[in-house]
Structures are given as C-alpha cells and as structure tokens.
Amino acid sequence: MRSPATLRRLGILGMNQRNGDYISLYNERRFYPLVDDKLKTKQLAMAAGIATPELYGVVEIEHQIRDLDTLLGHHREFVIKPAQGSGGNGIMVIAGRRGAQFVRASGVSVSRGELEHFISNILSGMYSLGGLPDKAIIEYRVQPHSVFDAVSFQGVPDIRTIVFRGVPVASMVRLPTRQSDGKANLHQGAIGAGIDLASGHTVDGVWFNSVLDAHPDSGHAVRGIQVPDWDALLELSARSYDLTRLGYLGVDVVLDRNHGPLVLEYNARPGLNIQLANQMGLLNRLEKVRALETIPESAGERVALGKRLFGQ
Amino acid sequence: MHLKVLALVLVITAVGICYYKVSRLGVPLTPDASAEVWTVEATLTFDGDGRSAKAALAIPSDPPGFTVLDESFVSSGFGLATEPEGANRIARWAARNLNGRQTLYYRVVLNEDADANRERERPVPAYPSIPEYTAPERAAVFALLENVRSRSADTASFTQELLRRFNDPTADAEVEVLRDDSARPLEQVQRLQYILAGARIPTRIAYVLPLAEGLRHGRLNPWLEVYNGEDWLAFNPINGHQGFARDVLVWHVGQRPLVRLDGASNAQVDFSATRASRDVMGLAQQRARLLNSDILDYSLLSLPIATQNTYKVLLTVPLGALVVVLLRNFVGFRTFGTFMPVLIALAFRETELIWGCILFSVLVALGLIVRFYLERLKLLLVPRLASMLTIVILLMAGVSVISHKLGMEHGLSIALFPMVILAMTIERMSIVWDENGPKDALLSGLGSLAVAALGFVVMTNPLAEYLAFVFPELLLLVLAFTLLAGRYTGYRLSELWRFRAAARAISRS
Numbered sequence: 016m017r018s019p020a021t022l023r024r025l026g027i028l029g030m031n032q033r034n035g036d037y038i039s040l041y042n043e044r045r046f047y048p049l050v051d052d053k054l055k056t057k058q059l060a061m062a063a064g065i066a067t068p069e070l071y072g073v074v075e076i077e078h079q080i081r082d083l084d085t086l087l088g089h090h091r092e093f094v095i096k097p098a099q100g101s102g103g104n105g106i107m108v109i110a111g112r113r114g115a116q117f118v119r120a121s122g123v124s125v126s127r128g129e130l131e132h133f134i135s136n137i138l139s140g141m142y143s144l145g146g147l148p149d150k151a152i153i154e155y156r157v158q159p160h161s162v163f164d165a166v167s168f169q170g171v172p173d174i175r176t177i178v179f180r181g182v183p184v185a186s187m188v189r190l191p192t193r194q195s196d197g198k199a200n201l202h203q204g205a206i207g208a209g210i211d212l213a214s215g216h217t218v219d220g221v222w223f224n225s226v227l228d229a230h231p232d233s234g235h236a237v238r239g240i241q242v243p244d245w246d247a248l249l250e251l252s253a254r255s256y257d258l259t260r261l262g263y264l265g266v267d268v269v270l271d272r273n274h275g276p277l278v279l280e281y282n283a284r285p286g287l288n289i290q291l292a293n294q295m296g297l298l299n300r301l302e303k304v305r306a307l308e309t310i311p312e313s314a315g316e317r318v319a320l321g322k323r324l325f326g327q
Numbered sequence: 328m329h330l331k332v333l334a335l336v337l338v339i340t341a342v343g344i345c346y347y348k349v350s351r352l353g354v355p356l357t358p359d360a361s362a363e364v365w366t367v368e369a370t371l372t373f374d375g376d377g378r379s380a381k382a383a384l385a386i387p388s389d390p391p392g393f394t395v396l397d398e399s400f401v402s403s404g405f406g407l408a409t410e411p412e413g414a415n416r417i418a419r420w421a422a423r424n425l426n427g428r429q430t431l432y433y434r435v436v437l438n439e440d441a442d443a444n445r446e447r448e449r450p451v452p453a454y455p456s457i458p459e460y461t462a463p464e465r466a467a468v469f470a471l472l473e474n475v476r477s478r479s480a481d482t483a484s485f486t487q488e489l490l491r492r493f494n495d496p497t498a499d500a501e502v503e504v505l506r507d508d509s510a511r512p513l514e515q516v517q518r519l520q521y522i523l524a525g526a527r528i529p530t531r532i533a534y535v536l537p538l539a540e541g542l543r544h545g546r547l548n549p550w551l552e553v554y555n556g557e558d559w560l561a562f563n564p565i566n567g568h569q570g571f572a573r574d575v576l577v578w579h580v581g582q583r584p585l586v587r588l589d590g591a592s593n594a595q596v597d598f599s600a601t602r603a604s605r606d607v608m609g610l611a612q613q614r615a616r617l618l619n620s621d622i623l624d625y626s627l628l629s630l631p632i633a634t635q636n637t638y639k640v641l642l643t644v645p646l647g648a649l650v651v652v653l654l655r656n657f658v659g660f661r662t663f664g665t666f667m668p669v670l671i672a673l674a675f676r677e678t679e680l681i682w683g684c685i686l687f688s689v690l691v692a693l694g695l696i697v698r699f700y701l702e703r704l705k706l707l708l709v710p711r712l713a714s715m716l717t718i719v720i721l722l723m724a725g726v727s728v729i730s731h732k733l734g735m736e737h738g739l740s741i742a743l744f745p746m747v748i749l750a751m752t753i754e755r756m757s758i759v760w761d762e763n764g765p766k767d768a769l770l771s772g773l774g775s776l777a778v779a780a781l782g783f784v785v786m787t788n789p790l791a792e793y794l795a796f797v798f799p800e801l802l803l804l805v806l807a808f809t810l811l812a813g814r815y816t817g818y819r820l821s822e823l824w825r826f827r828a829a830a831r832a833i834s835r836s
Contacts, residue, residue: 016827019817019818022822023818025833027818027822029817029818029819030659030822031815031816031819032818104762136707139708139709203764221828221829224825224827225828226828226832287822290826290829296829
C-alpha cells in the first residue's frame with residue numbers, strides 16, 4: 016500500500032481523476048459513438064486515409080448470415096468481431112480452413128454452424144455495451160510483424176498510445192503470454208512494456224504488477240526492442256485526434272508485416288495500466304500538455320512536441 | 328464552485344427543515360422516543376330543579392408541563408361556550424327546563440412536554456394588607472416570619488423555609504399555635520396564605536389534579552403559589568418542593584370555585600385519567616395542527632398506512648446508493664451492475680443477512696452451472712436470457728421447497744429475490760468467467776455480495792430508516808454528498824495497492 020500523498024507526488028493518475036478531470040472535460044459525449052462503433056471508426060479512418068485492417072464485410076441482420084460465403088469470398092484468414100464490443104471481447108480469429116471447417120488461431124476447429132452462432136450472438140448484442148443489437152465486422156487478419164515474435168505467445172501484440180489534446184503522451188506494447196491465452200490484455204496476464212516516446216524502443220515490462228526482464232514463456236529480454244516505423248506509428252496516433260475529436264484518447268495500433276502500422280481501434284476511456292507498463296505517472300505529463308496554450312495544427316509537429324517533452 | 332454552492336444550498340435546506348421539525352414541532356430525532364399522553368375526564372353532575380339552569384366549570388388553560396392535544400365536551404341538550412376568566416378558562420353550559428340528575432363531561436388529551444411552560448395569563452396581584460391577627464397569632468406569626476426571613480434570601484427560599492418549618496412534625500411552639508393538624512389540605516394552604524400575608528407576599532391557590540394511571544374519583548389538591556414580583560412560583564404545600572411536579576395537572580387557580588351553578592344544585596365533580604404511550608409522530612402531527620403548521624400535512628405521514636410502509640423502504644434506497652458510491656468510487660469495489668447490490672440488499676430485508684448471503688450464493692452458483700450448460704446449446708441472446716429467467720425462478724422455487732422440507736424456513740423468503748436482476752447477474756458473470764477467467768468473475772461476484780451486505784446493514788439500521796422516513800429532507804444531505812462525490816478525483820483505496828509496484832519503481836529511479 017502507498018499513501019495517497021505518495022501516489023500524488025509520483026504523478027499517478029487514478030480512476031476518479033481520469034474520469035472527472037480528463038474524460039469528462041476533454042471528451043465530448045457526442046463523439047463517443049464514433050469510437051464505440053468500430054465500423055464507423057473504420058469508415059472514418061478510411062476516408063481520412065488512416066490505415067486500418069481491410070474490411071471484408073459487415074453482417075447487420077440475422078438473414079445475412081446465410082450469405083456468409085459471398086461475404087468471405089476467397090479469404091482463408093479473417094477476424095470476426097462486434098462493431099461495439101469492449102475490452103477485446105467477442106473476437107474470433109480464423110487462421111485457415113480445413114475442408115468445410117474453419118480453424119481458429121489457437122488451432123481449434125470451428126464448424127460452419129458454430130461460426131454462424133457466434134455471429135448471431137454478436138448481432139443480438141451479447142458483447143456490446145449495454146446489450147444493444149450490434150453488427151459483426153469481418154476484416155483482414157493482421158500478420159504480426161516479426162519484431163515481437165520472440166516475446167509474444169500466439170496472438171497479436173498491440174501498441175497503445177495515449178494521445179492528449181492531439182499530443183502523444185505515453186505508449187506501451189502489450190505482449191500476449193501463454194497465461195493470457197494469446198490475448199493482449201494486461202489484466203489476464205499479458206505483459207505490458209513501456210515504450211520510450213523519443214526513440215521507440217521498449218523499456219522494462221510489467222507482468223501482473225511486478226517488473227519483468229524476460230518473457231515468461233520464451234525467456235527473451237523484453238527491454239530494448241526497437242519498434243519499427245515508430246514515427247509513422249506516432250503520427251498515425253496523433254492524426255487520430257483530428258479524426259475522433261476526443262481530447263483524451265487511447266489509440267491501439269498493430270504492426271502488420273505487409274502493411275505497417277494499422278489502427279485497430281480507438282478507446283475513449285483508456286485504462287490506467289499504461290502507468291504500470293511505463294512505471295511512470297501520467298499526471299505530470301498530462302498537466303504539461305494541459306498547460307500548453309497552443310497546440311500545433313499538424314500531427315507531425317504534435318509528434319515532435321510529444322517526443323521532445325516526454326522522450327527519455 | 329457552482330456544484331459546491333448547490334451542495335451548500337441542499338445542506339442548508341435539509342438542516343433548516345429538519346431543525347424546524349425538531350425544535351418547533353417536537354418531532355423526535357430518534358425512533359424510540361415515545362411520549363406519555365394523558366386523557367383526563369371531568370364529570371360534572373348536578374340536579375336540575377325544573378328551571379333553566381347554567382353551570383360554569385373551570386377547565387385547564389395552557390397547563391404548565393403539558394400540551395393540550397385535544398378537547399371535547401359531551402353535553403347534549405346544553406348550549407356551550409368557553410371563555411377566559413382571569414388566569415382560568417371557564418366552560419359555560421346552559422339549558423332550559425332541566426329536571427333530575429344531569430351529567431356533563433369534559434375530556435382533555437394532554438401530552439407531557441417539559442418545554443410547554445408558555446406564559447400563562449398572570450394578572451399582577453395587589454400586595455395584601457396584613458390580616459387582623461389575634462394577639463397570640465400575631466406573636467407566633469411574626470416570630471415565625473422573622474425566623475424564616477433570617478434564613479432566606481428571596482421570596483422563593485422564604486416560602487420554602489416557611490413550608491419546611493410549617494410541615495416539620497417536631498415543630499416549634501409558634502408553629503404549633505398556627506398549625507391545626509386536623510385541618511384538611513385546603514385549610515392548611517389557606518392557613519399558609521394567612522401567614523404569608525403577614526409578610527405582605529401575594530399568594531393564591533392552584534388546584535391541581537395528581538395524575539395516575541387508572542385514576543377514578545380523583546380530587547383536586549391545593550398547591551400554594553406565591554408572587555415574587557415577577558412570576559407566580561408554585562410550591563407543593565406538603566413537602567415544599569418548588570415548581571409543579573411532572574405528574575400534576577393545574578386545573579384552575581384562585582378564589583373562584585371549580586363549579587358555579589345557577590338554577591341547579593348538588594354539583595359534584597369527578598376526575599378520572601388514563602395514560603397511554605403514543606407514538607411520537609402522531610403527537611408531532613397533532614402539535615403541528617395546533618401550531619397551524621402545514622409541513623406535516625404535506626409529509627409522508629398524510630399518506631395511507633400501506634403507502635407509508637412502501638416509502639419506509641423506498642426512502643432507504645438512497646442510503647444504499649450512497650454505500651455503492653462510497654465502495655465503488657472511494658474504495659474501488661467491483662460489482663455486477665451499478666445498483667444490483669442495492670436490489671439484493673432490499674431482498675435481504677426478508678431473508679436477513681446471513682441467510683440472504685447463503686441463498687444468494689447458492690442461487691448464483693446453481694444458475695451459473697445451468698448457464699454453462701446452456702452455453703453448449705448455442706442459443707440466441709434474448710431467448711437464452713428468457714430461459715435463464717425461467718430457470719432462476721424454478722431454482723428459487725426448488726430452494727424454497729427443499730429448505731422447507733429440511734425445516735429451514737428462511738429458504739422460503741428467497742421468493743423476494745429480484746429474479747430478473749439475478750438472471751442478468753448470472754448471465755454477465757458467466758460472460759466475465761468465459762472471457763476474463765474465473766478470478767475476475769468471482770471477484771466481481773463477491774464484490775457485489777459485499778456491497779449488498781453493507782448496503783443492507785446501512786439500509787436496515789433502525790435509526791437510518793426512521794430518519795429517512797420522518798425527515799426525508801435529510802436525503803438532500805445524501806444528494807449533496809453524492810453530487811460532491813461526483814467530482815471526487817482523488818485515488819481509490821484499491822489504487823493505493825494497484826500502483827504500489829509502479830510507485831516503488833518510480834521512487835527508485
């Protein structure tokens with residue numbers, strides 16, 4: 016246990032303060048639907064020229080499930096997810112086909128009927144916020160860049176950047192482990208590794224609240240990995256502010272082997288774990304950006320600003 | 328700033344209304360306060376002798392130590408008027424052609440109220456002239472008065488000292504002369520008046536009714552009142568205690584007789600009294616009516632009893648919500664559904680805490696098992712929820728039947744669990760279980776149960792229940808607090824633990 020005064024001195028951002036002083040002041044509610052609905056996000060991003068995984072098709076009504084074959088076309092690998100899912104729930108990754116069966120990334124076979132039931136669950140709102148009817152998105156399955164191969168177990172590592180008033184303030188990469196079952200969720204046992212904003216290389220990782228040097232599955236060092244296309248990735252994150260108009264934004268980017276950084280989703284209520292991964296408090300950084308009188312117009316300048324202010 | 332002003336306004340409003348109700352209307356702040364209520368009846372009987380007759384009966388007028396809640400007269404065939412007369416109040420009955428024994432009733436309902444010493448009508452008396460004492464009397468009176476004066480400081484202590492000496496069984500010679508041990512109490516008091524006139528102290532007799540439960544054929548006792556230049560001070564003539572005792576009712580004062588008849592004869596007055604503990608709220612209501620205050624007329628107490636009972640429960644819900652706010656935003660508990668624990672806590676009212684927790688756990692565990700089986704059937708969401716609802720109700724019925732067979736009657740009260748909420752909780756718990764693992768699901772489940780249990784303890788606290796119902800304006804305080812909590816941006820207790828590693832690492836670097 017630490018005293019509140021200690022946490023305050025170290026600049027740790029708490030849940031109440033995040034909600035009260037940042038989200039409620041900088042994120043206008045009318046912009047939420049844009050980020051809560053991944054289909055809208057994707058369409059907006061495509062229009063703005065922000066790279067996202069290619070959209071194969073959308074299932075909006077139960078009836079369309081029968082035409083799944085036309086939607087899927089020749090694609091052997093794809094991802095099905097709810098448009099309004101939260102916390103990475105309700106995502107099915109198909110890594111190939113075996114005869115009439117589909118094969119999940121974990122190697123488990125899925126029958127056509129099971130796939131249809133899964134989509135139907137998405138439509139009925141099982142994974143959406145508030146249980147409202149939802150749409151199912153079928154999109155390109157990201158081929159993870161090899162840079163994190165040694166430190167991730169299955170799954171796709173993703174890079175979360177907090178963008179405040181358009182300025183990147185902190186980044187981390189979330190590395191799936193055997194324990195997290197290939198999911199990039201720190202809570203379930205994924206590793207969170209902070210990234211130095213200036214250079215784009217990883218710093219220490221954190222696994223279940225304790226500092227970690229090596230990946231628990233592979234034994235490889237987590238520290239010191241250079242994220243490729245770092246500047247492009249940061250600029251993608253910074254430009255997302257112009258798109259979403261959310262002052263306090265979490266941008267999730269994946270690195271694709273062929274297409275480079277792709278925006279996976281936006282989060283209007285990004286969590287506080289980035290502080291654990293980076294072992295630093297967000298508050299000081301946020302206050303620095305809050306104190307700025309003017310924020311540069313161009314995303315490139317904002318990236319430069321963030322790197323200058325918060326790089327090590 | 329705006330928020331703080333709003334909260335302040337709410338607090339002032341709540342405290343203001345509450346203060347008014349407590350101080351002016353005497354609404355008690357604790358639920359167990361019950362006040363003694365006396366019903367006192369005076370029965371006046373007399374013989375009519377064929378003519379038109381009038382009867383005048385002195386009746387209490389703002390008696391000290393009591394509040395008059397209600398008065399009634401039973402006097403069919405008589406004209407009735409009440410009017411003040413000096414320090415007294417008189418009820419006048421009149422009728423024509425009266426024959427035979429007549430009975431009139433006066434009934435008054437009184438509430439003991441120590442603060443009710445309102446200014447009575449106290450005409451300033453003239454100072455009496457010194458009576459024409461006989462020679463031996465004169466010597467004894469002045470010796471006694473001189474003796475008493477030397478041992479007293481003011482009229483009150485003077486009177487007390489006199490009463491002490493006058494009643495002392497081993498009295499001095501001069502007291503023996505003045506005292507007549509065979510005299511009736513009234514004559515004794517008149518005797519005291521006679522002596523006090525020697526010191527030129529104005530006196531009068533107050534006739535009081537000693538109240539006793541089940542009193543019948545009660546008689547008025549004379550008390551001595553002396554005037555000290557500002558106030559009439561009352562003394563018990565027997566023991567010299569100052570002030571009216573709590574259980575005596577001042578009926579009338581002064582020379583005028585209790586009853587005066589005109590055109591009739593053989594008046595007799597009989598007193599009876601009964602005592603009851605009345606619930607204080609009823610008294611406060613009656614007092615509010617007497618004070619012409621509308622505030623309680625428009626309160627929840629004006630509703631039918633059944634509706635009142637509903638509100639007694641409903642008004643504690645904000646307290647449950649307050650517990651949720653405290654535990655979630657300040658401590659950092661995780662629960663299924665924001666206010667699900669409050670509804671569970673309401674259900675605990677019937678099951679009681681321990682059994683409530685056991686039944687809730689049993690039901691959720693059984694529900695989860697069924698839910699995991701349903702998962703394999705690949706049902707659509709809404710039909711699946713509907714099935715869960717049906718199954719939850721069947722499970723509840725099953726638990727009731729089995730626990731009844733086992734002789735555990737507590738299992739029957741499970742019927743009051745909010746089954747829709749339970750079905751949703753089981754559904755959400757199973758999804759969390761699948762996606763985030765059993766640890767998360769159990770943590771949130773236990774969090775919900777803990778919040779429900781704490782909410783139950785707060786919501787069923789008798790004082791909290793009473794205050795919320797009788798002083799619903801106090802809920803504005805709860806509102807003010809929750810509004811302020813809405814801008815609490817400090818850490819949650821759980822975060823002090825959560826960020827301990829990060830804090831350690833930062834402190835090191």
